[in-house]
Amino acid sequence: MSQRDIQIDEAGNLVHFLTLEGLSRPTLVGILDLAESFVGFEAREIKKVPLLRGKTVVNLFFEPSTRTRTTFEIAAKRLSADVINMNPARMSTSKGETVLDTVRNLEAMHTDMFVVRHEFSGTAYLIACHVPPHIRIINAGDGRHAHPTQAMLDMFTIRQHKPDFANLSVAIVGDILHSRVARSQIHALNTLGVPDIRVIAPMTLLPTEVERLGVRAYTDMASGLDDVDVIVMLRLQMERMRGQLIPSEQAFFRCYGLTEDKLQQAKTDAVVMHPGPINRGLEIASSVADGPQSLILPQVTNGIAVRMAIMAQLMGGAGRKEAA
Amino acid sequence: MSQRDIQIDEAGNLVHFLTLEGLSRPTLVGILDLAESFVGFEAREIKKVPLLRGKTVVNLFFEPSTRTRTTFEIAAKRLSADVINMNPARMSTSKGETVLDTVRNLEAMHTDMFVVRHEFSGTAYLIACHVPPHIRIINAGDGRHAHPTQAMLDMFTIRQHKPDFANLSVAIVGDILHSRVARSQIHALNTLGVPDIRVIAPMTLLPTEVERLGVRAYTDMASGLDDVDVIVMLRLQMERMRGQLIPSEQAFFRCYGLTEDKLQQAKTDAVVMHPGPINRGLEIASSVADGPQSLILPQVTNGIAVRMAIMAQLMGGAGRKEAA
Amino acid sequence: MSQRDIQIDEAGNLVHFLTLEGLSRPTLVGILDLAESFVGFEAREIKKVPLLRGKTVVNLFFEPSTRTRTTFEIAAKRLSADVINMNPARMSTSKGETVLDTVRNLEAMHTDMFVVRHEFSGTAYLIACHVPPHIRIINAGDGRHAHPTQAMLDMFTIRQHKPDFANLSVAIVGDILHSRVARSQIHALNTLGVPDIRVIAPMTLLPTEVERLGVRAYTDMASGLDDVDVIVMLRLQMERMRGQLIPSEQAFFRCYGLTEDKLQQAKTDAVVMHPGPINRGLEIASSVADGPQSLILPQVTNGIAVRMAIMAQLMGGAGRKEAA
Numbered sequence: 001m002s003q004r005d006i007q008i009d010e011a012g013n014l015v016h017f018l019t020l021e022g023l024s025r026p027t028l029v030g031i032l033d034l035a036e037s038f039v040g041f042e043a044r045e046i047k048k049v050p051l052l053r054g055k056t057v058v059n060l061f062f063e064p065s066t067r068t069r070t071t072f073e074i075a076a077k078r079l080s081a082d083v084i085n086m087n088p089a090r091m092s093t094s095k096g097e098t099v100l101d102t103v104r105n106l107e108a109m110h111t112d113m114f115v116v117r118h119e120f121s122g123t124a125y126l127i128a129c130h131v132p133p134h135i136r137i138i139n140a141g142d143g144r145h146a147h148p149t150q151a152m153l154d155m156f157t158i159r160q161h162k163p164d165f166a167n168l169s170v171a172i173v174g175d176i177l178h179s180r181v182a183r184s185q186i187h188a189l190n191t192l193g194v195p196d197i198r199v200i201a202p203m204t205l206l207p208t209e210v211e212r213l214g215v216r217a218y219t220d221m222a223s224g225l226d227d228v229d230v231i232v233m234l235r236l237q238m239e240r241m242r243g244q245l246i247p248s249e250q251a252f253f254r255c256y257g258l259t260e261d262k263l264q265q266a267k268t269d270a271v272v273m274h275p276g277p278i279n280r281g282l283e284i285a286s287s288v289a290d291g292p293q294s295l296i297l298p299q300v301t302n303g304i305a306v307r308m309a310i311m312a313q314l315m316g317g318a319g320r321k322e323a324a
Numbered sequence: 325m326s327q328r329d330i331q332i333d334e335a336g337n338l339v340h341f342l343t344l345e346g347l348s349r350p351t352l353v354g355i356l357d358l359a360e361s362f363v364g365f366e367a368r369e370i371k372k373v374p375l376l377r378g379k380t381v382v383n384l385f386f387e388p389s390t391r392t393r394t395t396f397e398i399a400a401k402r403l404s405a406d407v408i409n410m411n412p413a414r415m416s417t418s419k420g421e422t423v424l425d426t427v428r429n430l431e432a433m434h435t436d437m438f439v440v441r442h443e444f445s446g447t448a449y450l451i452a453c454h455v456p457p458h459i460r461i462i463n464a465g466d467g468r469h470a471h472p473t474q475a476m477l478d479m480f481t482i483r484q485h486k487p488d489f490a491n492l493s494v495a496i497v498g499d500i501l502h503s504r505v506a507r508s509q510i511h512a513l514n515t516l517g518v519p520d521i522r523v524i525a526p527m528t529l530l531p532t533e534v535e536r537l538g539v540r541a542y543t544d545m546a547s548g549l550d551d552v553d554v555i556v557m558l559r560l561q562m563e564r565m566r567g568q569l570i571p572s573e574q575a576f577f578r579c580y581g582l583t584e585d586k587l588q589q590a591k592t593d594a595v596v597m598h599p600g601p602i603n604r605g606l607e608i609a610s611s612v613a614d615g616p617q618s619l620i621l622p623q624v625t626n627g628i629a630v631r632m633a634i635m636a637q638l639m640g641g642a643g644r645k646e647a648a
Numbered sequence: 649m650s651q652r653d654i655q656i657d658e659a660g661n662l663v664h665f666l667t668l669e670g671l672s673r674p675t676l677v678g679i680l681d682l683a684e685s686f687v688g689f690e691a692r693e694i695k696k697v698p699l700l701r702g703k704t705v706v707n708l709f710f711e712p713s714t715r716t717r718t719t720f721e722i723a724a725k726r727l728s729a730d731v732i733n734m735n736p737a738r739m740s741t742s743k744g745e746t747v748l749d750t751v752r753n754l755e756a757m758h759t760d761m762f763v764v765r766h767e768f769s770g771t772a773y774l775i776a777c778h779v780p781p782h783i784r785i786i787n788a789g790d791g792r793h794a795h796p797t798q799a800m801l802d803m804f805t806i807r808q809h810k811p812d813f814a815n816l817s818v819a820i821v822g823d824i825l826h827s828r829v830a831r832s833q834i835h836a837l838n839t840l841g842v843p844d845i846r847v848i849a850p851m852t853l854l855p856t857e858v859e860r861l862g863v864r865a866y867t868d869m870a871s872g873l874d875d876v877d878v879i880v881m882l883r884l885q886m887e888r889m890r891g892q893l894i895p896s897e898q899a900f901f902r903c904y905g906l907t908e909d910k911l912q913q914a915k916t917d918a919v920v921m922h923p924g925p926i927n928r929g930l931e932i933a934s935s936v937a938d939g940p941q942s943l944i945l946p947q948v949t950n951g952i953a954v955r956m957a958i959m960a961q962l963m964g965g966a967g968r969k970e971a972a
Contacts, residue, residue, distance in 0.1 A: 047702045054368075056398060066734070067753050070734070070754070074730070082401045086394070101601060101602065102601075104621055105390070105391050105624050106394070108622070108624035109394065109395055109624060109625065109628055110628065276753060277749060277750075277753075278749065280746070297756040299756075300756035301757065304757055304758065378692075378696050380695070380722060406725045408718055408722065410714070410718070422928070426925075428945055429714070429715050429925075432948035432949045433718065433719055433951070434722075
C-alpha cells in the first residue's frame, strides 16, 4: 500500500497527512478553505475552539525544530487539545527501543494524534502503517521526502495574494536536492493547477531528472526569475550537505541569493516566500526578507490556521463537513 | 518513622504513595477498583474529569523516562490538573542547590503533588518527610528500591486476565537484583494473596536471601516457569550493571530470554508481561513480545487509569469515597 | 527612546515590564496591591482565574532557570493562559537565526506575551522595541542589568512584614557588581521612599560610584548591618565571576556570609531575604536560611502572585482597573 492509499480511508476521508502526492485538488482546496475560517478566528480576543477538546496530541520530534513544533503546539491548544511534547534526546529510543515500540506505547496511552518529524524519509508513513484506525498521523517533515503541512501553508499564503492558481508562474530557488519542502510544494502547485513551476539551483543541488516532477529547471537566476509571480526561497541546509556541493557561501549568495537587484527580474508585484529559519546574507538579503514583497512572516501566521485545519479535518467533526 | 507510616495519615487515609510495603489488601484492591472506573472512561469521546481541576502536579524526574513521565502527565491532564515538567538537566541542583531546597521552592509555589523519580533509593521518602501536610508525593521510581505505581498497574493487568489472586503462580524473570519493579511487584503479589511467587535469574542477578521477601528462587527457566499463570519479564538494565554480572547478551538470552520454546513450560493460557522498554532479542523474543499471550501494551494503557486512580485517591474527593 | 519610555504607552498604561527605572511610586504600589488580591486566591481550592484565557504566553529563556521559569509558567496557567516553553538549546538561533527573527516568528504565531531571560543586558528591551503594539514583553532577567519582577516580589515580601517603607533601613549584601537583582531592588526601594539603602560587599564586588544609585556603600558587615530592618543576601554568582574577585569561598563566607552571629547587628525583628537558589555555607548559613527571621520561601510564594499581577496588569482587564 502506498502513502497515497493509506492516508485516505474507504469512505474517502483523509485520515493521515503524510504526503501531498495523490491528494486531489478538492481535498487541498477544502483544507485551504477550512484554514480560512480559522484566520478570522485568530484575531479574536479568546482564541479557542473546542474541536479537539479531550483529545491528546503528541508532538514526536526526533529532529529539533522551533517553529514547526511550536506552531503545532499552539494550533492543538487553540483546538483545546492536550499536548504532550516528547523530548527525543531522552526518549527510550536511546535505551535501545525502536521507533515503532515507542509509538506502540504512545498509542497504548489512548493518545489520538501524533505529529512526527524524523531525519529518515518515510518515518511518518511507517508509523501510520502500524497504528490502529482511530489514531491520526501528521508528517511534520521526514528526511528529504516531504513536509506537507509546510507546503499547504505556502499554498494558503500564495492564494491570499494571488488567488488564481491557473495563471501563476512560481520559482523555487536554492537547495532543491535536499529539500522536503520543495518536493511537497511542487506536488501542491501541480495539483492546484499552476501552469509554470520552475526550480532554480546550481547543478549540484538539483535532483537528477527533476523535470519528471513537473517543473522546469534553471541554473541561473536571471532567466529563472524572469516574470514570475511568486519566488519561494529555500533554506540552505548546511547541516545536510555532505561534501562540497557549493563552492562557498559567498559564491552561493552572489549567484543564487535573492537580492533587490535579482528581484527586479520578477513581476513588479511578485511575492517572496521562505519556510524559515532564514540565513540572512546567504540565500536571501535582509532588505528583501524584510521588504514590502516579503510574505515570510505571514507564512508563519498562516501556519497556525492551516495546521488547525489539517488537525480538525483528520479528527472529523466540523472540519470534515465543511471541507467535504 | 518508616515509609509505611508516613504514607498513611492518622485517619487512615493514603496521603503519599512511596512503597507498597505496609499497605493493606483493601487499600490495594480499592485502588484497583477505582482504576477500573477510569478504564471505561478512557474510551469516551472527551477523556476529561475535573477531579484535580485547579491543582498543580509537578513531574520531578531526576532520571530520564519516556513512558512513566508521559503517562503521569496524561493521567494528570485527564484529571484536569495543570502539569509542570521539571527538566533536571537545567535545574538549580546543577547550581549547587540541594534536592530539598528545590522541593521547598516548589512547595512554596503552592503546588499540590510531586511525582518524583531519582536514581537514589529513598528520595521520594526523603521529600515526603519534609513537605507540609497538604502536599502529596508519588514515587515514580527510586534507585533499586521501589516503583509502586508500576507494580499496581501490573496487578491491575493481571487481575483483568486472572481475577483470582489466591490461585496464581507468578514468575518474575531477569535482573531481580537491580529491579525496583520486581521489589514492588513482590510486595503487591504477597499482599494480594498470591500463593506461589517465583523469581528466576542467574545467581549474579539474585539478591542474597531473596526468599525472605516471600518468593522462591530459581536459576533455570525450565523449572521456574513450570506451570505458571503469569510471567513477568524484567528489563535488563545494562546501564545499572557495574562489572560483569552476565557473561554476554547472547548467553543471557539463550538461558533467560523468553522464547516461544521456553514459554511452553508455562500453562497454555499463561500471560506475559514486561514493564518496558523492552530489549528485543535480549530478555524477550519479538515473537513472544508481539504474540497473543503478551500483555505488554495493555500494561501501558492500564498505567494511565491506575495512575489517575492513585492521584485521585491521594487528593481525596471522589477517589477516596469510591475506594473506601 | 529609553527603556523607561517604551514601557508606558501614551495613555499612561504599563505595556511592557523591562526595568523599574522610571516607574512611578503609584505604579509600583498598584502592582503590589493587585498582587495582594491574588494571595488570598492562592489558598483557594481551585486556583484559576480567567483573566488571560485564550492568550498565549511564551517563556523564552535563553538562560537556564528553575524557579523563575516555573513561577511564570504557574502564574500564567493560574490566569488560564496557554504557555509555550521554548527550549533555547534547540532553538533556531542554533541554526544561525537571530534573536529578533526568532521573536518575529513567535509574534507571527499570534502569541500575546513573551517572558524573556537572556545573558545579554538589554535583550528584553531590544525585543520590546521591535514587537507590534499588542504584544507584551516581561524582562525575566537580562545580563547584569535588571530583574524587575524579582525586585517587585521582594518589595511585596518586605511590605508584608514592614509596611512602612518610609521608616526602613535595608541592606543588600554580596555580589552587587554582577547582580541584576540588586540593581532592580535599589530602584524599587528608592521609588518606594526607603530612606536608608545600603550595599555591603568587598571592594571588588562593588560597582564604581555605586553611591550614585542612591545607596550607601559598606565593606564590612558589622557597620553595614547595624540596626537594619531588612537584610537582602545575594547569590554569589560563581558562574559570572571572571578572574579572582574573591580570595576564596571560605574567606568570603567568613567576612560576608550571613551567620546568626552577624545577624545580631541588625534590629532584633529584622527579616532576611535571598532571591535563591541559595548557596548554603557560602553567602548564608543554613541556620539563618532556615531560621525564624528568614523570608526566603515566602518570597517564592509571593513570586506567583506578583507575576500574576504584572501579567494581568500588562494585558489590561481587571488588573488595569484595580491598579489604576
